[in-house]
Amino acid sequence: MEEKRSWIxxxxxxxxxxxxADLHPDxxxxxxxxxxxxxxxxxxxxxxxxxxxxxxxxxxxxxIGYFLGESxxxxxxxxxxxxxxxxxxxxxxxxxxxxxxQVIVHAGMKVVFTTGSxxxxxxNELIQRTFPLIAESESSTLSLEDAPELQTLVVMDDIERPxxxxxxxxxxxxxxxxxxxxxxxxxxxxxxxxxxxxxxxGTTAMPKGAMLSHEAFSRYGLSLQExxxxxEDDKIWSALPMFHIGGVAFMLAxxxxxxxxxxxxxxxxxxxxxxxxxxRCTVALPAFETIWLPIISxxx
Numbered sequence: 001m002e003e004k005r006s007w008i009x010x011x012x013x014x015x016x017x018x019x020x021a022d023l024h025p026d027x028x029x030x031x032x033x034x035x036x037x038x039x040x041x042x043x044x045x046x047x048x049x050x051x052x053x054x055x056x057x058x059x060x061x062x063x064i065g066y067f068l069g070e071s072x073x074x075x076x077x078x079x080x081x082x083x084x085x086x087x088x089x090x091x092x093x094x095x096x097x098x099x100x101x102q103v104i105v106h107a108g109m110k111v112v113f114t115t116g117s118x119x120x121x122x123x124n125e126l127i128q129r130t131f132p133l134i135a136e137s138e139s140s141t142l143s144l145e146d147a148p149e150l151q152t153l154v155v156m157d158d159i160e161r162p163x164x165x166x167x168x169x170x171x172x173x174x175x176x177x178x179x180x181x182x183x184x185x186x187x188x189x190x191x192x193x194x195x196x197x198x199x200x201x202g203t204t205a206m207p208k209g210a211m212l213s214h215e216a217f218s219r220y221g222l223s224l225q226e227x228x229x230x231x232e233d234d235k236i237w238s239a240l241p242m243f244h245i246g247g248v249a250f251m252l253a254x255x256x257x258x259x260x261x262x263x264x265x266x267x268x269x270x271x272x273x274x275x276x277x278x279x280r281c282t283v284a285l286p287a288f289e290t291i292w293l294p295i296i297s298x299x300x
Contacts, residue, residue, distance in 0.1 A: 010218040012189045013252065014050075014083030017043050020258055024232070029255060031279070032072045033265040039258075042075065048174045049080025050182045055173035056111060056152050056165075060085030060188070063149075063197065065109040067091040067100070067127060069118035070265045073156060074242040075251060077113050082195050082214065084185040089197040089209070090243040093121055097130040101146070102206050103199050104130075108149040115156045119266035124155050124164075137163030191215040198245050210245075220249055221256025228283065232258035237281040239264045239272055239291050246287050269294035 011019065020029070021043035029039040037045070053064065064081040066088070068074055078088040089107045091100065104112060114123045128135055133144055134153060142151050142163060154165045165173075195214040199207040224230060236254045238261070240247035247263075254261035262279055264272040273295050276284060286292040 010191045010215045012082065012186075012191055012193075012214040013079055013195050013217060014046075014186050014189060016218070016252075016255060017046060017079050020255055024258055027232075027258070028260045030072055030075055030251070031260065031262045032070065033263075033271070033275070035072050037072055042072075042079065046076045046079035046083060047179070047182050048171075049076050050083045050185075051174035051177035052154075052170045053081060053084060053086060053111065054177045054181060054185065058084065058086050058110060060185070061194075062086045062110040063089050063107045065089045065091050065104060065107065065112040067093065067095075067112060067114040067123050068156070068242075069093060069115070069121065069123070070242055070263060070267075071118075073113070073115075078196065078248070082189070083182060085189040085193065087194050087197055087211075089199065090248065092199065092201060092207070092243045093119075093123070093241065095126075095202070095207075097126060099202050099207055100126060100130045102202070103209070104150060105147050106207075107197055107199075107209060109147075110149055111152045111154065112150065113154045113156060116159070124161075127153065134163040135161075139163070140165050140169070189214070191218065196248065198248070199243075217249065217252045218256065221253040224250075224253040225257045230254075230257045230259060230283065234259040234283050235262060235279055235281040236260065236283045236285065237262040237264075237272075237276050237279075238285045238287075239267050240285070240287055246285070250285050267291065269298045270300060273298050273300055 021039040025040040026038050029042045030037045064086050066074055066077045081088040114127055116124050131144055158167055191214045194211045196212050197209040199209050236259050238250045251261050262281055264275055
């Protein structure tokens with residue numbers, strides 16, 4: 001008997017989240033500890049990021065970085081960039097100034113999102129140490145000799161700092177761009193264009209970037225759906241960081257199947273165990289023994 005063929009509906013990441021929001025508007029899509037977002041929330045809030053980026057002059061193919069802890073903002077920035085044809089480049093939250101300079105300059109990042117202190121890491125301080133002239137800038141539009149393509153540093157709080165854009169200003173920028181402008185840009189994004197640049201950890205050499213297309217993530221979502229028998233009723237748990245291909249790919253695969261993605265945030269085995277138990281997660285993707293062993297060995 002001839003085996004039945006399976007067909008793939010490859011799509012862009014921006015269209016993917018909008019499609020799922022249309023199908024499951026009130027269903028939870030992303031849960032980071034106590035931050036809960038439905039599919040319609042994620043579609044709407046990622047479009048707000050798209051508007052802010054358009055107001056900042058971001059063009060198709062421009063690279064957008066985030067240097068953040070584990071939070072829903074990583075998802076919103078990634079999808080917001082993808083909607084308008086920009087390329088997201090997550091930055092390893094363990095990087096120090098040497099590696100930070102390498103990936104920001106090498107990728108030619110135009111906008112970088114960061115925050116203050118989170119999970120014991122002083123994110124903005126590390127970027128300021130990497131590029132000390134930011135603090136001397138009289139404008140939020142940067143012009144740095146050692147990072148010539150970096151134009152904007154967004155710090156995701158309400159504090160005013162020299163050379164940066166805060167959340168209040170980011171919201172003001174978003175208000176200057178219409179929904180139609182986002183949709184117009186979104187309509188021109190193609191599935192084989194680069195969606196995300198994933199950088200290696202730099203363990204044995206300086207970090208190197210891998211360019212991954214919208215189509216690649218669609219195909220990965222279908223592959224995981226078929227091999228793990230995933231469906232929209234699944235609650236998919238992971239603690240992999242959102243600068244790691246596992247964290248990003250599992251999250252996007254969960255959206256692809258219309259499931260709910262649970263992330264433990266800054267890793268704590270007790271909190272992770274409670275989340276898996278209390279949320280009644282059906283699929284766990286810890287990937288590494290260093291994550292799973294502390295959970296299964298936990299006293300609870």
